[in-house]
Amino acid sequence: MAEFIVKFVSFGKTVSVPAGTDLVTAAIRCGIVLSAACGGEGVCGKCKVIVNKGKVKTEASRFISAAESKKGMVLACQTLVEGNLEVTVPKGSLEPHEGVSHASEDFTKGIILARESLFRPSPLARKICVDVHHPTADDNTGDLDRICDALKPRADSLHISTRLSNVKHLSEVLRESDYKITATLAYKDGSLEILAFEPGDTSGANYGFAFDIGTTTVVGQLINLNTREILGTRISFNRQAAYGSDVITRIIYASEASGLEELNTAIIENMNEIIMDLAVKNSVSLGDINAIVCAGNMTMMHLLLKIDPSNIRKAPYVPTTSVFPAMHPPEIRIETNSKGIISFLPGVSTYIGGDIVSGILACGLSEEEGLSLLIDIGTNGEIVLGNREWMIGAAASAGPAFEGSGLSCGMKAVNGAIQKVSIGADFNVAYSTIGGDKPRGICGSGYIDLLCHMLKCGVIAKDGKINANLRSERIRKIDNVREFVIAYKKEAAAGRDIVINEDDIENLKRSKGAIYSAMIALLNKVGKGVADVKKVYLAGGFGNYLNIENSVFIGLLPDIDRGIYEFIGNSSLAGARMSLLSHEAFDKAYDIYKKITYLDLSSEPNYMDEYIAALFFPHTDIGRFPSVRS
Numbered sequence: 063m064a065e066f067i068v069k070f071v072s073f074g075k076t077v078s079v080p081a082g083t084d085l086v087t088a089a090i091r092c093g094i095v096l097s098a099a100c101g102g103e104g105v106c107g108k109c110k111v112i113v114n115k116g117k118v119k120t121e122a123s124r125f126i127s128a129a130e131s132k133k134g135m136v137l138a139c140q141t142l143v144e145g146n147l148e149v150t151v152p153k154g155s156l157e158p159h160e161g162v163s164h165a166s167e168d169f170t171k172g173i174i175l176a177r178e179s180l181f182r183p184s185p186l187a188r189k190i191c192v193d194v195h196h197p198t199a200d201d202n203t204g205d206l207d208r209i210c211d212a213l214k215p216r217a218d219s220l221h222i223s224t225r226l227s228n229v230k231h232l233s234e235v236l237r238e239s240d241y242k243i244t245a246t247l248a249y250k251d252g253s254l255e256i257l258a259f260e261p262g263d264t265s266g267a268n269y270g271f272a273f274d275i276g277t278t279t280v281v282g283q284l285i286n287l288n289t290r291e292i293l294g295t296r297i298s299f300n301r302q303a304a305y306g307s308d309v310i311t312r313i314i315y316a317s318e319a320s321g322l323e324e325l326n327t328a329i330i331e332n333m334n335e336i337i338m339d340l341a342v343k344n345s346v347s348l349g350d351i352n353a354i355v356c357a358g359n360m361t362m363m364h365l366l367l368k369i370d371p372s373n374i375r376k377a378p379y380v381p382t383t384s385v386f387p388a389m390h391p392p393e394i395r396i397e398t399n400s401k402g403i404i405s406f407l408p409g410v411s412t413y414i415g416g417d418i419v420s421g422i423l424a425c426g427l428s429e430e431e432g433l434s435l436l437i438d439i440g441t442n443g444e445i446v447l448g449n450r451e452w453m454i455g456a457a458a459s460a461g462p463a464f465e466g467s468g469l470s471c472g473m474k475a476v477n478g479a480i481q482k483v484s485i486g487a488d489f490n491v492a493y494s495t496i497g498g499d500k501p502r503g504i505c506g507s508g509y510i511d512l513l514c515h516m517l518k519c520g521v522i523a524k525d526g527k528i529n530a531n532l533r534s535e536r537i538r539k540i541d542n543v544r545e546f547v548i549a550y551k552k553e554a555a556a557g558r559d560i561v562i563n564e565d566d567i568e569n570l571k572r573s574k575g576a577i578y579s580a581m582i583a584l585l586n587k588v589g590k591g592v593a594d595v596k597k598v599y600l601a602g603g604f605g606n607y608l609n610i611e612n613s614v615f616i617g618l619l620p621d622i623d624r625g626i627y628e629f630i631g632n633s634s635l636a637g638a639r640m641s642l643l644s645h646e647a648f649d650k651a652y653d654i655y656k657k658i659t660y661l662d663l664s665s666e667p668n669y670m671d672e673y674i675a676a677l678f679f680p681h682t683d684i685g686r687f688p689s690v691r692s
């Protein structure tokens with residue numbers, strides 16, 4: 063197939079792509095992430111670019127005015143490369159992935175902080191400075207032995223090993239530093255390994271990263287391993303999305319000629335960019351970042367480590383491995399201390415990955431006597447039910463709607479996202495955004511509020527259809543799709559009205575139906591009901607806010623005592639951070655992974671009936687939601 067050069071002029075970047083590649087993909091392949099909230103369906107209008115020169119094949123769109131079209135403006139997702147191109151990207155079309163937060167509380171809920179303090183501080187990488195005894199005629203043991211003797215009273219293990227490359231120049235380093243030396247030790251496979259020796263006392267500079275590698279987003283957190291302080295958090299759009307929005311399309315792409323290489327490079331670049339950004343902002347040297355812990359779903363882990371994921375989508379759906387060996391950063395091209403360590407949380411099965419094990423570690427479900435649920439509302443919607451004796455987990459095919467993906471005005475929970483909404487008299491809408499910025503779109507918690515209030519004031523019926531008989535200028539029909547306006551263009555930073563339409567509502571209804579029915583299927587499997595559940599942990603990228611009452615009202619969550627619900631935020635990231643800061647927590651994650659049984663919902667006889675019954679607000683059987691009925 064012919065290849066063409068696409069030049070993104072404002073960035074000075076070029077990329078060679080096959081004819082027929084869309085411009086969102088071409089942009090991502092050279093590191094430019096366009097806003098693509100609808101996943102390339104052409105219905106959000108966020109991915110506008112200007113084709114200055116060259117031949118393309120494009121679709122007309124209601125989001126492009128005649129004047130814009132004259133200037134060469136197109137929707138990147140609806141435009142295919144047919145020749146060498148020069149393209150300009152307007153600022154407003156870039157993905158708002160600069161979700162930088164220096165406030166630890168953005169992702170750290172009270173319960174998680176309480177759990178973190180339960181584990182003894184013992185970071186995966188430690189720096190210990192020791193004054194080593196000078197050798198004498200009476201004490202002529204080797205340099206390394208004397209260093210290990212000095213380290214042992216301050217280390218956790220009697221078994222300390224190191225590599226030959228660290229020993230070769232050890233005697234020189236020791237003598238030049240007058241026998242004062244800093245050893246960097248890493249916890250690996252149950253014992254301690256000396257990663258490096260440095261002359262003098264460098265123990266004050268010891269940093270690490272916790273990563274949540276999600277299908278839609280990648281979140282990294284820089285942590286001072288000595289003080290346990292979170293120095294910064296950054297959320298980034300997963301660049302692999304250019305090759306497919308879900309894991310299945312990425313697995314298919316990985317089987318193409320250079321597919322696995324490209325997907326691997328995309329995620330490694332994501333991580334290196336996050337590391338570099340937070341390191342620079344905090345004046346931390348990359349060489350002082352000594353440990354990284356990653357949590358992610360099974361497909362993301364395979365792609366990160368460049369392991370063929372093809373069997374994940376073929377019956378009987380087995381991963382190549384669910385436990386990943388610790389390694390040094392250069393093995394996967396991560397640009398931190400080359401002698402440092404990267405560890406990974408283990409997954410259970412193809413559909414219950416290390417991100418869920420990490421979440422269980424973070425909330426403590428595996429230590430509780432009573433029956434508890436963890437519901438992680440991410441790209442898939444994973445649910446684990448159990449207690450300290452046993453756990454059973456399932457994955458609902460919920461899709462990423464509550465992450466704001468695939469919706470006309472959806473966005474991640476970053477600055478400018480509408481996170482709270484209410485609808486008052488005369489259908490006036492009140493909302494608040496993350497960071498107090500002008501609204502740019504709506505995130506998951508905003509959609510939950512919105513659905514609830516639209517139901518309450520009759521804007522939508524229980525089947526999700528918008529009531530066309532209501533008299534409000536906010537209700538209108540564009541291109542045959544009915545929609546409700548949340549914020550008009552003049553009050554928004556989106557460059558257009560922010561709306562929710564019937565396609566969005568249908569998408570959200572399917573997501574909430576999948577999550578609710580998966581939960582009921584798990585309870586049915588063990589002969590329990592919602593009344594038996596003593597605690598429900600809710601995880602997901604909702605930012606700081608999730609309204610439980612409204613979540614029950616739309617039928618996403620069961621109608622039970624609200625006091626047992628606990629919103630824990632990004633629990634995958636929290637578990638990775640706990641494991642980074644304490645090897646006891648890291649070991650606990652391995653205990654958790656061994657205890658979970660996976661339930662395949664597709665082979666559960668009543669699951670489909672449950673799902674179909676849940677495709678109503680709140681549910682076909684209103685008797686299950688007595689508080690909503692009343």
Ligand code: FES
Nearest residue numbers: 098104106107139
């Ligand atoms: S219109 Fe292009 S991604 Fe939504």
